[in-house]
Amino acid sequence: METKESKFKSGDIVYEKANPKIKLIVRLYYRRIYYCKLAEDHEKEVVFFERELLG
DSSP: OOOTTOSSOTTOEEEETTEEEEEEEEEEEETTEEEEEESSOTTOEEEEOGGGEEO
16 A cells, blocks of 8 residues: 555565665555565565655
């Protein structure tokens, strides 16, 4: 469930501010948290707040 308040949508490529070399794919945005998969390893999932991501 995505809402209008989300900056990124499912499928968008984003990067973590703390480690911008690692490419992430947004899987889900729910309750102000982004659930992302690593682009290189589709099995591993990581979570971020919007302020931690770069578009």
